[in-house]
Amino acid sequence: MSDAAPETDAPAAAPATDAPDVPPEAWSGVHRGPLREGEWVRLTDQKGRRHNFCLEAGKRFFSNRGHLDHDDLIGREEGFTIPSSAGGEYLVFRPLLSEFVVSMPRGAAVVYPKDSAQIVALADIYPGARVVEAGVGSGALTCSLLRAVGPYGTVTSYERREEFADVARRNVHQFFGAPEGGSHPSWTLRLGDLAEELPRRGEGADRVILDMLAPWECVDAVADVLSPGGIVCVYVATTTQLSRVVETLRAHGGFTEPQAWESLVRDWHVEGLAVRPGHKMIGHTAFLVTSRRMAPGQRPPVKKRRPAPGAYGPDYSGPRPGDLPPGIELEGTDL
Known part of the structure; x- marks a missing residue:
């Protein structure tokens, strides 16, 4: 056996505090190091x-x-x-960004972090992307979009109401630490109606995010500016809005089959053997719909599965898919 003294546990290393700050040109809205004025x-x-x-x-x-x-x-x-x-x-x-957006001043209701995360991930917002957003609300989703596209992408936000635009501008500038009189270099905020402004400006986009009362009114304008393979993501609050926007995308013919979902978040109480669901839950906030733009002149394959009986019956008054089999609207009725 060795006569060497037994090894002792080394003290835990202190966390590094000399890491350089995040470069300002990253526009992350985050700082490292000591708190500063x-x-x-x-x-x-x-x-x-x-x-x-x-x-x-x-x-x-x-x-x-x-x-x-x-x-x-x-x-x-x-x-x-x-x-x-x-x-x-x-x-x-x-x-954190997720903490900032739920406590910042509001003009309109904010897009909650659970939905912002879904939009950034499933609409595939990437560094360098050209993103169009309407409307801007209080700027919560705008902050997530700007962080995702980075300094080499662009986010163009449209908002009809000037008072909402003013609140969003202040919130975005506050989070990213924009200098007095300055703004995030990747962000453009425009007052106006997306359906009117997009065709007039003729700017292309890789992703379009719609958070508005009647997004189906913008489908034609979105189709004209969205690149082939680009994604439109729609945020709607009610089932009637959900039905209308999905059927409008289907009827247009230039988009893939829309995907619709919602996310529910439930926390858990964990204390020894007392492990149970929390009393509070972030339930329904909105439905999300995504669809991809087909290349010019191309249409998605005809669906093989027939719609549910009565899905397009006499009580249905919305858009109808172009490939709807003859007589299907009468199924499930007494006619």
Whole structure:
């Protein structure tokens, strides 16, 4: 046996704190390193209540648990706890994009992170893509699209209502840290109706995202600008909207069979042997529909499976697929 002294466990290495900051030209909306003046932070108290604010030297944050000084946060690495003057305790981090969009000021309802993630993944938003978005709402989805396309892609957002556009502009600039009077270089925000503006401008697109009241009215305009193989993704809230947009895409003939779905998110309570579904659930927020643009003059294969009996019966008044077999609309009726 060796007489060498037994090895002792080495102390755990401290996390690296000297990593360089994310390059500004990446336009990620993220910083590394110590918190600095002008950045936004997110405080979470012991009951899970959250507070977002911008760090300013010499200022104080006040709550029902007293106050704390911004100067006590500036210069520290995120991921620490800090007491307030009245005995409260707060966890301090920079806000994630998914946290920012659910707490930012709203003009219109936001696209929730669960749907933004689905859109970015299943509409295949990639670095360098040319993306058209309508409408912009409060800018939540816009932030995800801009991060996905990166500085070499483009996002062109159309919004009919000026007050919504103003809110979205402020939120996007806040998240990405745009300089005073500046904007994200990949983003263009336009006031106007997509159905009218797209044909007039004649700009091509690789992806089109529609979050609006009547997206079926834009299908022809979208088809004209979308590149072959490009994807249209539609975000709608109700089943009647879902039916209308899917059938309009089918009837157009220049898109693949639309795919429709929704996502539901349920958290879980995990505490020892007490493992059960959480009491809160993010249920229905919207339906998503995706379809790909065919090449000019090409049509998708005729569906082999017949529609359900009565699907296009006398009570149905929407668009009808061009390949609908004769007499199918009478199936399931007494006629």
